Structure formats: C-alpha cells, structure tokens
Amino acid sequence: MSTLIKNNPVPNKYVVFQHHQLGNNYNELYLNNDSSTSLNYNQNTQASLYSNNNGSSLSLRRTHSPSKQSVRSLKSVNQTRQQQSKQAPKPLFICEPFVKIALVKGSYKTIVQLPKYVDYHEWLALNTFELFNHLNKFYGVIAEYVTPDRYPIMTADPKTEYVWMMPNGKTVSLPANQYIDHALTWINNKINDQTIFPTKSGMAFPPSFLKEIKGIYIQMFRIIAHIFHNHFDKFVHLSLEAHWNSYFAHFISFVIEFDLIDKHELEPLRMLIDNLETQGKIIPFSKNTL
Known part of the structure; x- marks a missing residue:
C-alpha cells in the first residue's frame, strides 16, 4: 500500500507571504458541504481547504525523474479493451448529478x-x-484501494x-500505487x-522555475486523472464528491490561468473540463489571455 507525506510544514517564506501580503482570505473556501455557498474572495476567514486527512505518512526516498513523454497509448497493447470502452457508459464523474x-x-x-x-513566482x-x-x-x-x-x-x-x-532514459510500467508514490x-x-523553491528572504527563484512548476503540475494531473477514472x-460512497470536484475546479482553473499543462496532456x-467550462466554473482555454 502506498504511504503518504504527512504534516509537511509550509516554508516560512510562504507563511509570511500568505498572511501578510494576502491577508487572511486565501483559505476561506469549502468549509461545509453546502453547494449553495458562493465564492467570496474577500471574506476574512482562515481555514483549511477540502479538509480530509487519514493520517497516513510517506517515507521519502530518492526517485527517478518523470518525463513529459511518459504517456503510453494502450490502443496497440489492447485493441479489444479500447473497442469495449467505446460502448461503455460515461464515467460516473461526468454523469449527473x-x-x-x-x-x-x-x-x-x-x-x-x-x-x-504579489510577485508572480511567489504566487x-x-x-x-x-x-x-x-x-x-x-x-x-483512497490509497488503501490502490x-x-x-x-x-x-x-x-x-x-x-x-x-x-x-535514469537510462527507458520507460517502465509501474503499478499505480508505485507510480503515485514515486510522483x-x-x-x-x-x-x-x-x-x-527558495524560502529565505533575498533568495531568487531559478531561471528553470517555470519548467519545474510545469513538471509538477503534469504529475499532479496524472494522479488526479487516475483517481477520477478509477x-x-x-468519494461518492464517502460523500466527498463535492470536495473533490471543487478541488479539481480550483486546480484546473489555476492551470488554465497560468498555462501550466499542454492541452493534449x-x-x-x-x-x-468541457463540462466545467459549460457550467461557468472555469474559464475556457480559448479565453485565457496568457
């Protein structure tokens, strides 16, 4: 079973940044399961987003680097499975309600x-x-099920x-729990x-920072995609679908706003994503000005 990172403290630089430059208005959302709650960015409330924690912890170790090209189409591997998927019902997460x-x-x-x-890199x-x-x-x-x-x-x-x-440039298939643990x-x-991610005052972000950020978001998206499809x-059984949907809408909105993941990924x-655009929860890619 995959284990998790636990209680990783926010670097001091970002604590100061969050509290003093932004005020107490960033972590104000998603405190209850009331779908009628409206976004209120200026509300003076400090809280934790999407709060659910099973208390697991992740043992840290050195891992190999992921790659943007590490996506394999299963069409050539299992043509029958793909043909069957065409006739399969829509995934649960895309169905109403x-x-x-x-x-x-x-x-x-x-x-x-x-x-x-607010500084772009700090944000x-x-x-x-x-x-x-x-x-x-x-x-x-859901880690115990993976x-x-x-x-x-x-x-x-x-x-x-x-x-x-x-490290040798070759790609390998891993069980989902091992891949996610590595990521x-x-x-x-x-x-x-x-x-x-410099945390001390006066330290500059490296020229490669945006590239590093994009790599991180690709890996996070892959974990999110695995969770949605599998x-x-x-989450529905645990009545957490509203929390998870809200997290994804937040995540993908940030990705779109700063152009962090290529469309094909x-x-x-x-x-x-198209459905969320239709609902007006996220801005369409075509309207992104970045």
Missing part, C-alpha cells in the same frame, strides 16, 4: 488570478504548495497509461529543494 455537485457557485477565476502587488510557489498538499490528503482517502493486483499499471482512462522514466515523493523533494465511486479529463 455528480458532475454538477460542488461546494461553491461561480467561477474560480477570482481566486487563482495573480493579486495586485505560483504558494499555490503549488497548497494544491499539492490537498491532493496528497485526497489520495490518502493495490498492485487491482491496478497493475498506472492508467487514467482506458486508452492512457502513464509510465515512469528511468508524490518526487514533487515533495522539488518543493523542499531550496534551489527551486476511484470516484469511493489534459485529454483523459477533457469531457469533465
């Missing part, structure tokens, strides 16, 4: 936009840290397998690397 269940109304654009007088760093920690907690809810016998390869939809890049550890190591029913959740 689940696709419309959320904790808030309105667009998430207002909470992902770069605030006035990316803070939100990346927050979104990663919440993803880690959500995965903790076993090698049930999920011997890391997939999103039936047409997509994610493979891991080894979470890899992201955690990046976030705690002072040369990438474990959404578990988002294909496994394209139907859901």
